[in-house]
Amino acid sequence: MALDNLREMLAEIERIGELVRIAEPVRTRLEIAEIADRVMKSPGGGPALLFEHPLLDDGSRSPMPVAINLFGSMRRICLALGCERLDDIGGRISELLELKVPDGLFGKLAMLPKLAEIAKFPPRVKGGRPPCQEVVQRGDEVNLDGIPFLTTWPGDGGRYITLPMVITADPERGTRNVGMYRIQVLGRNTLAMHWQRHKVGAAHWRAMAARGERMPVVIALGGDPASIYSGSAPLPPTIDEFIFAGFLRRAPVELAKAVSSDLDVPAEAELVIEGYIDPAEPLVREGPFGDHTGFYSLADDYPLVRVTAVTMRRDPIYPATLVGRPPMEDYYLGHATERIFLPLLRLTVPEIVDYHMPAPGIFHNLVFVSIDKQYPGQAWKVMHALWGQGLMALAKVLVVVDREVNVQDPDEAWWIALNNIDPERDVRFTMGPMDVLDHSSRAFTYGSKMGIDATRKWKEEGFDREWPDLIRMDEATRRRVDELWPRLGIGLRPPRPN
Numbered sequence: 001m002a003l004d005n006l007r008e009m010l011a012e013i014e015r016i017g018e019l020v021r022i023a024e025p026v027r028t029r030l031e032i033a034e035i036a037d038r039v040m041k042s043p044g045g046g047p048a049l050l051f052e053h054p055l056l057d058d059g060s061r062s063p064m065p066v067a068i069n070l071f072g073s074m075r076r077i078c079l080a081l082g083c084e085r086l087d088d089i090g091g092r093i094s095e096l097l098e099l100k101v102p103d104g105l106f107g108k109l110a111m112l113p114k115l116a117e118i119a120k121f122p123p124r125v126k127g128g129r130p131p132c133q134e135v136v137q138r139g140d141e142v143n144l145d146g147i148p149f150l151t152t153w154p155g156d157g158g159r160y161i162t163l164p165m166v167i168t169a170d171p172e173r174g175t176r177n178v179g180m181y182r183i184q185v186l187g188r189n190t191l192a193m194h195w196q197r198h199k200v201g202a203a204h205w206r207a208m209a210a211r212g213e214r215m216p217v218v219i220a221l222g223g224d225p226a227s228i229y230s231g232s233a234p235l236p237p238t239i240d241e242f243i244f245a246g247f248l249r250r251a252p253v254e255l256a257k258a259v260s261s262d263l264d265v266p267a268e269a270e271l272v273i274e275g276y277i278d279p280a281e282p283l284v285r286e287g288p289f290g291d292h293t294g295f296y297s298l299a300d301d302y303p304l305v306r307v308t309a310v311t312m313r314r315d316p317i318y319p320a321t322l323v324g325r326p327p328m329e330d331y332y333l334g335h336a337t338e339r340i341f342l343p344l345l346r347l348t349v350p351e352i353v354d355y356h357m358p359a360p361g362i363f364h365n366l367v368f369v370s371i372d373k374q375y376p377g378q379a380w381k382v383m384h385a386l387w388g389q390g391l392m393a394l395a396k397v398l399v400v401v402d403r404e405v406n407v408q409d410p411d412e413a414w415w416i417a418l419n420n421i422d423p424e425r426d427v428r429f430t431m432g433p434m435d436v437l438d439h440s441s442r443a444f445t446y447g448s449k450m451g452i453d454a455t456r457k458w459k460e461e462g463f464d465r466e467w468p469d470l471i472r473m474d475e476a477t478r479r480r481v482d483e484l485w486p487r488l489g490i491g492l493r494p495p496r497p498n
């Protein structure tokens with residue numbers, strides 16, 4: 001059954017034994033972050049934490065508990081997305097992509113359940129007062145100071161919203177976007193919106209600024225976990241994240257009208273901040289911020305959000321995350337994207353067998369790709385294709401290996417890759433857009449990329465030497481040793497080597 005909101009998610013996490021409630025008062029300034037960092041670095045990602053008595057900067061207790069690390073284990077990310085394994089979602093997407101109208105009446109009838117599943121996805125706008133508007137504050141009533149936003153690292157520019165759904169609309173097409181962008185709290189009713197230039201929210205803002213119009217924006221906290229995840233997914237600009245979330249959860253997302261603009265808000269959110277950006281106002285300084293690179297992102301200029309209303313449940317729970325030196329909770333959100341998008345990548349690059357973005361590569365720094373190589377130069381073809389796909393364009397290093405290499409195991413991928421390359425022959429540099437967070441590129445968001453062709457080299461690729469076989473024990477010996485093992489006195493049987 002789909003989880004509809006944060007409290008259902010917390011109850012489910014508690015049921016599976018992955019929630020720790022913390023009754024001790026803990027400061028929102030740095031202390032929650034330090035505790036969460038230690039927990040997130042523990043094997044498997046550690047439990048989710050609910051801080052029941054967060055202490056605000058003025059020393060007072062906030063009545064709003066802080067939930068953190070909700071998505072930070074394989075079990076919890078699956079629970080959030082309503083699946084047993086993340087690859088099951090990829091499987092559902094593959095099925096949809098392969099839908100062909102079959103011949104014959106029976107074949108067509110068999111398709112109906114699948115089509116009905118798609119028809120159920122669109123979000124529904126609810127009438128009446130939604131849970132997220134049980135309390136409504138407008139104008140001068142708004143005071144963000146009382147909300148337990150976290151300061152996560154000592155060098156941060158201030159308090160930050162770290163796990164939001166930022167909702168905007170394309171002024172020309174009217175399409176909606178939901179993006180997860182951090183937001184700095186500047187004052188009692190002002191914020192700085194850190195949407196990076198390659199992101200859809202930033203494109204909406206550029207379009208609004210070109211028209212000279214005020215841009216309404218909604219920042220929703222909490223709601224159904226599939227929607228929260230969808231904000232972090234690099235969907236094409238024309239796809240509404242709430243439809244995608246509906247597909248993931250197999251149930252529509254409930255929306256409601258915002259109280260101060262025409263945008264819709266997730267009805268089940270805990271807390272919603274409504275506001276606008278006026279292109280006539282100057283940008284404001286945002287940052288520095290201890291980022292998911294493990295370094296501080298430097299301060300820069302971003303749009304100012306003026307808050308028009310804050311709405312919430314009567315007893316809201318504030319959801320947050322912490323980024324910093326990997327691995328952190330965001331690894332699980334990104335890993336879900338990796339798995340879910342595999343069939344979509346294969347649509348245009350069908351030779352891809354698998355790919356993986358290991359945690360230390362923080363998604364855009366390193367991508368391993370295994371391919372079913374059928375012709376010379378195919379690894380280069382795959383690299384060029386990937387550098388042309390959505391946010392994959394920001395990938396700094398691509399390493400392509402043959403199909404049998406398990407790219408989910410970075411040790412195996414590096415072992416094979418480093419064995420297989422003649423660096424001068426197999427490494428190429430090219431130029432392209434770089435992630436906003438890359439601090440090493442020669443210019444802001446522009447720099448070089450490295451492609452490594454670590455596939456086995458063919459004669460047609462100019463390789464005239466003999467290529468050796470991998471070492472593997474023969475199956476008969478392995479079976480014999482399996483039988484012998486209990487009598488050897490070594491104890492626990494280690495797994496068979498690959």
Ligand SMILES: Cc1cc2nc3c(=O)[nH]c(=O)nc-3n(C[C@H](O)[C@H](O)[C@H](O)COP(=O)(O)O)c2cc1C
Nearest residue numbers: 179180181182194195196199200201232233234330
């Ligand atoms: C915890 C977390 C924090 C993020 N912070 C930002 C951010 O501050 N700015 C940004 O542009 N992207 C940020 N991202 C990445 C975006 O959420 C991601 O690129 C997403 O695809 C953006 O949505 P869009 O494609 O609709 O723009 C963050 C992702 C996560 C998981």
